[in-house]
Amino acid sequence: MWVDPNLNDFYSRVSRIEKAHAKGYGFEAAGTLGRKASTRHGSRLLRLAKPLVLALAVGIGLKGVIHYYVGPQTYESRVSALAAGSGFDPVGAWLMHADPGMLWVSSQLRALLPR
Numbered sequence: 001m002w003v004d005p006n007l008n009d010f011y012s013r014v015s016r017i018e019k020a021h022a023k024g025y026g027f028e029a030a031g032t033l034g035r036k037a038s039t040r041h042g043s044r045l046l047r048l049a050k051p052l053v054l055a056l057a058v059g060i061g062l063k064g065v066i067h068y069y070v071g072p073q074t075y076e077s078r079v080s081a082l083a084a085g086s087g088f089d090p091v092g093a094w095l096m097h098a099d100p101g102m103l104w105v106s107s108q109l110r111a112l113l114p115r
Contacts, residue, residue, distance in 0.1 A: 063096060064105025068113075072098075072106075 067075045076098065083093035 059095075060099070060101040061105055063099075063102040064109065067098070067102055067106040068109040 070078070079093050079096050079098070082089050082096065085093075
């Protein structure tokens with residue numbers, strides 16, 4: 001009986017693929033959308049930085065809206081009173097201090113929504 005040598009090569013490749021699948025590896029053709037298309041790419045630092053930047057932007061925006069609605073004098077007096085407090089009040093005063101981003105948001109709101 002004659003056996004094709006290519007058939008032995010084929011079965012050895014199939015065996016390697018089955019072992020790899022058993023270990024959890026996957027095979028995808030180039031140009032197709034598979035599991036790799038839906039996974040996140042990028043470094044761990046970048047994945048951590050995105051939510052932090054979003055939280056920072058939301059915080060600055062919220063501070064700007066509060067500054068716009070209560071006014072600059074009232075805002076500064078409340079932050080000063082918070083700084084004079086005890087416990088975590090000075091930490092809150094440090095977080096709520098007037099920064100350039102907050103003042104920019106407040107000025108943009110003042111221009112868009114005059115009182």
